[in-house]
Amino acid sequence: xxxxxxxxxxxxxxxxxxxxxxxxxxxxxxxxxxxxxxxxxxxxxxxxxxxxxxxxxxxxxxxxxxxxxxxxxxxxxxxxxxxxxxxxxxxxxxxxxxxxxxxxxxxxxxxxxxxxxxxxxxxxxxxxxxxxxxxxxxxxxxxxxxxxxxxxxxxxxxxxxxxxxxxxxxxxxxxxxxxxxxxxxxxxxxxxxxxxxxxxxxxxxxxxxxxxxxxxxxxxxxxxxxxxxxxxxxxxxxxxxxxxxxxxxxxxxxxxxxxxxxxxxxxxxxxxxxxxxxxxxxxxxxxxxxxxxxxxxxxx
Numbered sequence: 525x526x527x528x529x530x531x532x533x534x535x536x537x538x539x540x541x542x543x544x545x546x547x548x549x550x551x552x553x554x555x556x557x558x559x560x561x562x563x564x565x566x567x568x569x570x571x572x573x574x575x576x577x578x579x580x581x582x583x584x585x586x587x588x589x590x591x592x593x594x595x596x597x598x599x600x601x602x603x604x605x606x607x608x609x610x611x612x613x614x615x616x617x618x619x620x621x622x623x624x625x626x627x628x629x630x631x632x633x634x635x636x637x638x639x640x641x642x643x644x645x646x647x648x649x650x651x652x653x654x655x656x657x658x659x660x661x662x663x664x665x666x667x668x669x670x671x672x673x674x675x676x677x678x679x680x681x682x683x684x685x686x687x688x689x690x691x692x693x694x695x696x697x698x699x700x701x702x703x704x705x706x707x708x709x710x711x712x713x714x715x716x717x718x719x720x721x722x723x724x725x726x727x728x729x730x731x732x733x734x735x736x737x738x739x740x741x742x743x744x745x746x747x748x749x750x751x752x753x754x755x756x757x758x759x760x761x762x763x764x765x766x767x768x769x770x771x772x773x774x775x776x777x778x779x780x781x782x783x784x785x786x787x788x789x790x791x792x793x794x795x796x797x798x799x800x801x802x803x804x805x806x807x808x809x810x811x812x813x814x815x816x817x818x819x820x821x822x823x824x
Contacts, residue, residue, distance in 0.1 A: 525576045525577065525578060525648075525651075525652045525653075526566075526567075526570055526575060526576065526577045526578075526652070526653045526654075526655060526782060527577070527578050527579075527580055527648060527652060527653070527654050527655070528563035528564070528566045528567045528570075528577065528578075528579055528580065528581075528654075528655040528657065529563050529580045529581050529641070529654070529655070529656055529657075529672075530561035530562065530563030530564050530579065530580075530581035530604075530657070530658060531581055531582060531633065531658065531659065531660050531661045531664070532561060532581075532582075532612075532613060532630040532658065532659055532660075532661060532662075533559065533560065533561035533563075533564055533581055533582070533583060533588070533591050533604065533612055533613070534559075534560040534561055534587075534591070534612060534613035534614065534615040534627070534628065534630070535557055535558075535559065535560065535587050535590060535591055535612065535613070535614050535615070536557065536558045536559070536560035536615045536617055536771070537555065537556075537557055537614060537615070537616050537617070538555065538556045538557070538558065538617045538619065538771075538809075538810075539552045539554070539555045539616070539617070539618055539619065540552065540553045540554040540555070540619045540620075541553060541618060541619065541620040542620065543620055543621060544618055544620040544621070544622075544624060556809075556810070557594075558594070558810060558811075559590075559591045559594040559595050560591075560613075560615055560771075561581070561591075561658060562657035562658035562686060562774075562775050563579060563580075563581060563655060563656075563657050563658060563775075564579055564581075564591075564595060565772040565775035565776065565779075565811060566655050566657060566686075566775045566776075566778050566779045566782075567579045567595075567600050567779075568595075568598065568600065568772075568779075568811050569772075569775065569776045569779035569780065569783075569801055569805070569811055569812065569817075570779045570782065570783060571598065571599060571600045572811070572812070572813055572814045572817070573779070573780070573783045573801075573814055573817065574814070575779075575782070575783050575786065577600065577601070578600075578601040578602070578603060579595060579600060579601070579602040579603065579604065580603055580604070580605075580641065580644055580645075581604050581605070581641075582604060582605050582606075582607050582612075582631070582633055582637060582641075582661065583604040583605070583606060583607065583612050584606065584607040584608075584609065584610045584611050584612050584630075584631035585610060585611025585612060585631075586611065587611045587612040587613070587614060588604065588606070588607070588611065588612035591604070591612055592604050603644060605637060605640050605641060605644070607631045607632070607633060607637055609631060609632070610630070610631030610632060611631065612630060612631065613627065613628030613629065613630045614628050615627045615628055617771060619769075623770060623771075629662060630661070630662060631662070632661070632662050632663065633661030633662065633663075633664070637661075638661075638668075645672070645675070645676075648676070648679070648681050649679075649681075650679070650680050650681065652681055653681070653682050653683070653684065653701070653782060654672070654673075654676050654681055654682070654683045654684070655683075655684040655686070655778065655782075656669045656672060656673065656683060656684065656685050656686070656687065656695070657684070657685075657686035657687065657775065657778065658686070658687065659687075659691075660687075660691055666689075666690035666691060666693075666694050667694045668691065668694075669685055669687055669691045669692070669694060669695040670694035670695040670696075670697065670698050671698075673685060673695045673698035673699075673700050674697075674698035676698075677698050677699050677700075682700075682701035682702075683695075683698070683700045683701055684700060684701055684702045684703075684704070684778060684782070685700045685702070685703045685704075686703070686704045686774065686775070686778055688705070688709045688712070688713075689712070689713070692705065692709075692713060693713060696731060696734040696735040696736050697734065697735045698735065699735045699736070699737060700735070700736055700737065701737050701738060702736075702737065702738045702739075702740060702778075702781070703731060703736045703738075703739055703740070704739075704740045704741075704742060704774065704777065704778055704781075705731075705739075705741060705742075706741065706742045706743065706744070706774065707724065707741060707742075707743050707744075710724065710727050710728075710731075710741055711727075713731075714727050714730060721749060721759065724741055724743075724749055725749065725751060725757055727741075728741060728749070728751040729751060729755075732751065732753075737753040738750065738751070738752050738753050738791065739751045740777070740778075740781060740795070740798065742773075742774050742777055742802065744762075745762055745767065746761070746762065747759070747760050747761040747762040747799055748760050748762075748777065748795060748798065748799050748802075750791060750794075750795045752791040754791075756791070758791060758792050758795045760795050760796060760799045761799075762799060762802075762803050763799070763800060763803045763820045763823070763824045765803060765806070765807040766807060767806045767807065768806070768807065768808065768809060769805065769806055769807075769808060769809055769810070770806060772805050772810070772811050773802045773803070773805045773806045774802065775805075775811075776801040776802045776804065776805040776811060776812060777798040777799065777801055777802030778798070779801055780797040780798040780799070780800060780801025780802065780817065781794045781795065781797060781798030781801075782794070783797055783801070784796060784797025784798060785797075796821065796824070797817075797821060799824075800817055800820035800821045800824060801817045803820055804816040804817045804819075804820050
């Protein structure tokens with residue numbers, strides 16, 4: 525079972541316009557509502573690929589209830605813990621000449637709420653994976669992901685961290701199974717430009733020196749680069765296609781990587797599935813279906 529934690533899930537209200545005019549009334553050409561949040565996206569793709577998964581995290585108010593309903597209607601087991609005040613975020617995604625996002629803040633998660641999450645995590649056992657992705661709850665300590673990953677490491681439960689800044693930096697010493705910064709996030713973490721593959725590989729090795737086992741760097745239309753725990757470098761170009769969506773592509777890469785890894789425990793195969801899952805989502809208006817991912821896997 526692959527568990528995912530989404531500390532700050534959302535309802536994503538996605539609208540399509542021919543042109544966004546600031547300061548004027550805009551009429552939508554199309555609109556859709558999806559459950560959002562990086563962990564939810566990972567579980568959505570895992571479910572599409574037939575990998576057992578469960579969503580953990582927090583919900584609040586009527587928006588939180590709707591997030592849970594939409595996820596469960598998809599057939600994904602979901603154990604979001606209720607927060608008594610506030611409401612889960614509504615994120616507005618505007619697709620016009622460029623993509624624009626207005627992301628909400630979300631409810632305040634207290635130490636008492638986190639204690640309940642720790643109790644949920646006691647159910648994980650060897651053979652399970654845990655994915656920590658996205659932002660932490662409002663006001664969380666920078667050590668939060670590191671604290672969770674450290675406990676999982678002590679119990680031989682591989683942990684994936686897809687986060688940025690202090691949350692990612694604080695988790696490295698807990699020896700996460702996988703971290704997945706994009707190129708810009710890796711530059712921000714290391715405080716310098718990484719202009720080519722050689723520099724990216726060196727940056728990945730520095731994260732390994734700080735504790736990460738495998739470092740997967742997503743590079744958008746330029747594909748992805750993996751430095752695995754044996755030191756081997758894997759480079760994969762992105763499949764050709766028309767990009768229509770960037771939301772969830774990185775999360776799809778994480779899900780595809782895990783699904784591919786679980787097939788034969790082969791890192792090259794894992795990267796192949798990861799880049800194909802991420803690309804399949806980029807080529808569609810929402811998260812990719814199984815058939816679209818498998819078509820890219822077979823054709824690339």
